[in-house]
Amino acid sequence: MSDTFVVVGGDAAGMSAASKAKREDPSCDVIVFEKGKWVSYAACGMPYYVKGEVDELDDLVAVTPEEFREERDIDLRTAAEVVDIDREARTVTVKTSKGTEEQPYDDLLIATGASAIEPPFDGLGHEGVFTIHDMDEADAIEDYVTGRDPETAAIVGGGYVGIEMAEALSTRGVDVHLYEMLPHVLQPFGEAVAEVVEDHLREQGVDLHLETAVSGFGGDDRVGTVELEDETVPADVAIVGVGVAPNTDLAERAGIELGPTGAIATDEYGRTNDRHVYAAGDCAEATNVVTGEPDHVPLALTANRAGRAIGQTVTGDPTPTGGTAGTAIVKAFELGAARTGIVDEDQAREAGFDPVSVTISASTRAHYYPDGAELTVTLVADRESGRLLGGTVVGREGAKRIDTVATALTSGMTVSELQNTDLAYAPPFSPVWDPILTAAKVLNGKLE
Amino acid sequence: MSDTFVVVGGDAAGMSAASKAKREDPSCDVIVFEKGKWVSYAACGMPYYVKGEVDELDDLVAVTPEEFREERDIDLRTAAEVVDIDREARTVTVKTSKGTEEQPYDDLLIATGASAIEPPFDGLGHEGVFTIHDMDEADAIEDYVTGRDPETAAIVGGGYVGIEMAEALSTRGVDVHLYEMLPHVLQPFGEAVAEVVEDHLREQGVDLHLETAVSGFGGDDRVGTVELEDETVPADVAIVGVGVAPNTDLAERAGIELGPTGAIATDEYGRTNDRHVYAAGDCAEATNVVTGEPDHVPLALTANRAGRAIGQTVTGDPTPTGGTAGTAIVKAFELGAARTGIVDEDQAREAGFDPVSVTISASTRAHYYPDGAELTVTLVADRESGRLLGGTVVGREGAKRIDTVATALTSGMTVSELQNTDLAYAPPFSPVWDPILTAAKVLNGKLE
Known part of the structure; x- marks a missing residue:
C-alpha cells in the first residue's frame, strides 16, 4: 500500500485515480501535478461550447480544483509540470513558476493524456x-x-x-x-x-x-x-x-515501455514495466476485449475506469482496469452513430477471425407508431464459433442501442444467444424485434 | 418433419410459426385456424389507436390475411374455431359457419393466446x-x-x-x-x-x-x-x-399438461407433453433465464420468437425457443419505465438468492449538455456469486437502456463485469459513466 501516491496529469484518469485512492485510504498522501490550469474537464464537451449549447467553459469542469483540495483532501498542484521520473530513487522532478522540486512517491500514475496531431x-x-x-x-x-x-x-x-x-x-x-x-x-x-x-x-x-x-x-x-x-x-x-497521439515523452525518458500501438504498455492492473509506475487514460494502452490484444482507445470512460481501478489497487485492493471494446458514439447534426468491437470483415480478418457480417435497416419504433426513425445496424461475427465480434448503428434515434452489442460481445455471446435475448418491446420504444435482434436474426441465418 | 403443420390461433406466435415453417419447407402444408377475423395484429398498439396516434385499426395489422394466403402460401382460415384435439388420431375438430370438420396434422401448435381477466x-x-x-x-x-x-x-x-x-x-x-x-x-x-x-x-x-x-x-x-x-x-x-389469463381450455380438454403458472408447460423446443403438440405465446410457459424455472410472461417478443423457433423445429431444424427474462417497457405519458429479470430483493429471496440491490438516479446525458433527463436505475444481484439478477429503469428518456441489463443478465454477467463493460459515451447521449454503469459501480461497492 502506498503512503504517497503521485499522479501526473489532472484530467479523467488522473483525478479518478486520485479521488478513489483518497476515498479508499484517507491516510494516503495523494498528490496530483497538472501542468495546465484546467483539471477534470470534459474535452468531449468542447464542440458544444463552440456550438453555443454550453454557456460557460467552466460548465465543462466536473469537479473544481478547490473541491478536489478542500472536499476530497487531494494535494492538487496546477501549473506544475513533471519533467522527469527517477525510478531508482522513486521521485519525480516538478517544474513550477517557483522553480524545480523533487517529490518522492511510493506509487506513480502517468496520466499525461494525448495531444492533437x-x-x-x-x-x-x-x-x-x-x-x-x-x-x-x-x-x-x-x-x-x-x-x-x-x-x-x-x-x-x-x-x-x-x-x-x-x-x-x-x-x-x-x-x-x-x-x-x-x-x-x-x-x-x-x-x-x-x-x-x-x-x-x-x-x-x-x-x-x-x-x-x-x-x-x-x-x-x-x-x-x-x-x-x-x-x-x-x-x-x-x-x-x-487524430491524437499519446503523450509518452516523460514515460519513455524514464525507460517505461511502450506497446505495439505506441502508447504506454500496461498489464491488467494498469501497471507498466515498473511495478510502482502505472499508466492510464489517453497515454496508455488497454486490452481489447474482442481480440485480447493491446489497443489504444483514447476515450473518456476507459480513462475514468482505469484511473479509478488504479486508485483502488494502490491502496491495497488490486482491481483490474477492465478492457476496452472500443465503444464510441458521435452526434452528427441530427444523427447518432456508434460502434463497438470489430466493425467490418477486413478488420475481423486482420484479427484472425473468419468473419460474416450483415447490415440491416429497421425502424426504432413499431411501424404504426409516430416518429420512428430508421436505424441501420451492422453486426460482425466469427463463422466458426458464431461469436459476436462487434457492430455499428446509425440513425436519428436509438444509437445508444450499441450498448446492447457492447454488452453482448463483452460477455462473449454468440449471435444466436443475442438473437434469443429478451430485449424490451412496446410500440413507442421498439418494434417487436428490436433492430439489434433483427440484425442478429439475419446474421444467424447466414451463419447456419 | 411435418407434412401437415396445423396452427391454432392466428396472432404473434401462430403466424410466426406458420410463416417460418412455410419458408423453411415450402412443401409442408401449413394450415392456421383463427376463430376471429383479425390475424397478426399488434395488441400492444391498441391504446395508441384509442389515443388517436394511430389512424386506422388496420394500421396495427402487420401482415394481412391476403398476404399470408397469397404471398406466403399459408392456408389461413379465419372465423374457424378449433374445438377439439384428438391426439390419438392426430386430428383437430374445427367449427366454422358451414359446420364442423376434422383436420389431420403431423404437428400441432397451440397458440390460443390469453384473455383479459x-x-x-x-x-x-x-x-x-x-x-x-x-x-x-x-x-x-x-x-x-x-x-x-x-x-x-x-x-x-x-x-x-x-x-x-x-x-x-x-x-x-x-x-x-x-x-x-x-x-x-x-x-x-x-x-x-x-x-x-x-x-x-x-x-x-x-x-x-x-x-x-x-x-x-x-x-x-x-x-x-x-x-x-x-x-x-x-x-x-x-x-x-x-391482468390476463392463458387460454388453456382446448389444451386441457385434450390432456395437455399445464405448468405451475397455469399456462401450458413446454420444453426448450416449445413441446408439450405430447411430442407432436407444441404451445407458444400467451397461452404457454417459457423458461425464465434468471431462475431457470417455468414462467408465464405473455408478451409479444417471447411469442414471436417461440413461434418462429417452432416453425423451424417442425420442418426439421430443432431450434430452442429461447427463454424469457421478463423484459418489459411501458410508456406512461412522458415517462418510460422498464424492467428485466428480478426487480427487487423480496422476489430474489423467493427465487433462492441472497440479494443485494441499489437504486440510483443519474442524468441520461452529460451534466452540461441540454435536455438530459433523470434516469432512476435499480439493479439487483446475488451476494455470493455477484451475479446480476435484474433491474429496472424509469425516466423521461433512456428507458431502453434496460436492454443493457437484459443482455448482461442473460449472459450471466456479474455486477463487476457489467461495471467494466465499455458502454457508449458522448455528451449528447450519456454521462461518461452511463447510469447503468453508475448503478453497477455502486452495487459492486455493496458486494465487496
Whole structure:
C-alpha cells in the first residue's frame, strides 16, 4: 500500500485515480501535478461550447480544483509540470513558476493524456488555424468565431472532432467545408455508418471533400485559404482534427515501455514495466476485449475506469482496469452513430477471425407508431464459433442501442444467444424485434 | 418433419410459426385456424389507436390475411374455431359457419393466446364497460369515446393496460381516475419505478386511487358510476385491465399438461407433453433465464420468437425457443419505465438468492449538455456469486437502456463485469459513466 501516491496529469484518469485512492485510504498522501490550469474537464464537451449549447467553459469542469483540495483532501498542484521520473530513487522532478522540486512517491500514475496531431501543413501557425486539444483552444476558437464572424470554415479530418465541429460551426452560421483524406469519414465506424453520415452531412449543407488531401493554409498571418493539391479554397477559420497521439515523452525518458500501438504498455492492473509506475487514460494502452490484444482507445470512460481501478489497487485492493471494446458514439447534426468491437470483415480478418457480417435497416419504433426513425445496424461475427465480434448503428434515434452489442460481445455471446435475448418491446420504444435482434436474426441465418 | 403443420390461433406466435415453417419447407402444408377475423395484429398498439396516434385499426395489422394466403402460401382460415384435439388420431375438430370438420396434422401448435381477466364486478356487462383484449374491443372503446364524449373515466388496474389507457383517455380530454388494489401501480416493475410513475401520473392530472378495491359499476344498462368500498364515484366510461389469463381450455380438454403458472408447460423446443403438440405465446410457459424455472410472461417478443423457433423445429431444424427474462417497457405519458429479470430483493429471496440491490438516479446525458433527463436505475444481484439478477429503469428518456441489463443478465454477467463493460459515451447521449454503469459501480461497492 502506498503512503504517497503521485499522479501526473489532472484530467479523467488522473483525478479518478486520485479521488478513489483518497476515498479508499484517507491516510494516503495523494498528490496530483497538472501542468495546465484546467483539471477534470470534459474535452468531449468542447464542440458544444463552440456550438453555443454550453454557456460557460467552466460548465465543462466536473469537479473544481478547490473541491478536489478542500472536499476530497487531494494535494492538487496546477501549473506544475513533471519533467522527469527517477525510478531508482522513486521521485519525480516538478517544474513550477517557483522553480524545480523533487517529490518522492511510493506509487506513480502517468496520466499525461494525448495531444492533437499537428500535420506538417504550411501555415499551421496562422491566426485562425486551430486544433481542439484543450480548453484554452476551445476558448480561442469560440472567441475567434464570435470576434471575426467567419463566412467559411475549413475542417480538416472527418473523425469525431471534425464532425462535431462541422455541426458546431454550421449551427453558428458558418459555411463548412470538411476535408477527409480517406474515402470515408468516421473511418473507425466502417462504411455502412459513413455512408449514412455523409448523406446527412450533405443534407445539412456541409461541403464534403472526400479523398482530398490538404497541404496547408494560405493568408498573411491570418488564415485566408486552404490549399489542396490542385485548388485553393477560401477559409476564414480552420480546424485541424486529424487524430491524437499519446503523450509518452516523460514515460519513455524514464525507460517505461511502450506497446505495439505506441502508447504506454500496461498489464491488467494498469501497471507498466515498473511495478510502482502505472499508466492510464489517453497515454496508455488497454486490452481489447474482442481480440485480447493491446489497443489504444483514447476515450473518456476507459480513462475514468482505469484511473479509478488504479486508485483502488494502490491502496491495497488490486482491481483490474477492465478492457476496452472500443465503444464510441458521435452526434452528427441530427444523427447518432456508434460502434463497438470489430466493425467490418477486413478488420475481423486482420484479427484472425473468419468473419460474416450483415447490415440491416429497421425502424426504432413499431411501424404504426409516430416518429420512428430508421436505424441501420451492422453486426460482425466469427463463422466458426458464431461469436459476436462487434457492430455499428446509425440513425436519428436509438444509437445508444450499441450498448446492447457492447454488452453482448463483452460477455462473449454468440449471435444466436443475442438473437434469443429478451430485449424490451412496446410500440413507442421498439418494434417487436428490436433492430439489434433483427440484425442478429439475419446474421444467424447466414451463419447456419 | 411435418407434412401437415396445423396452427391454432392466428396472432404473434401462430403466424410466426406458420410463416417460418412455410419458408423453411415450402412443401409442408401449413394450415392456421383463427376463430376471429383479425390475424397478426399488434395488441400492444391498441391504446395508441384509442389515443388517436394511430389512424386506422388496420394500421396495427402487420401482415394481412391476403398476404399470408397469397404471398406466403399459408392456408389461413379465419372465423374457424378449433374445438377439439384428438391426439390419438392426430386430428383437430374445427367449427366454422358451414359446420364442423376434422383436420389431420403431423404437428400441432397451440397458440390460443390469453384473455383479459373478468373480475366478479357488478355491472360488468353495462354498456361503456370495457376490457381491452382484442381489436374489436379497441374499436368499440374508440367508438364509445368519440360518440359519448365521456367526462370521467374509471380505469381499474394499474398495469400496462391501465397506465396506457390512462394516457390515451387523458389525451382525449377525459378526466381519468385510476383504481389499483395494491399499494402501487406497475407491480412487476417494483417500488422504485412505481413511485416515479405515480408522481408523474398525478402531475399529468390522473386521479390515482391506490389500495382501492372496486366492487362494480352502477348505472341503468349504461355505466354511470364506479362502486368502491364506501364511496360511489361518477364514471362515464370504464376500462377493466386487471391482468390476463392463458387460454388453456382446448389444451386441457385434450390432456395437455399445464405448468405451475397455469399456462401450458413446454420444453426448450416449445413441446408439450405430447411430442407432436407444441404451445407458444400467451397461452404457454417459457423458461425464465434468471431462475431457470417455468414462467408465464405473455408478451409479444417471447411469442414471436417461440413461434418462429417452432416453425423451424417442425420442418426439421430443432431450434430452442429461447427463454424469457421478463423484459418489459411501458410508456406512461412522458415517462418510460422498464424492467428485466428480478426487480427487487423480496422476489430474489423467493427465487433462492441472497440479494443485494441499489437504486440510483443519474442524468441520461452529460451534466452540461441540454435536455438530459433523470434516469432512476435499480439493479439487483446475488451476494455470493455477484451475479446480476435484474433491474429496472424509469425516466423521461433512456428507458431502453434496460436492454443493457437484459443482455448482461442473460449472459450471466456479474455486477463487476457489467461495471467494466465499455458502454457508449458522448455528451449528447450519456454521462461518461452511463447510469447503468453508475448503478453497477455502486452495487459492486455493496458486494465487496
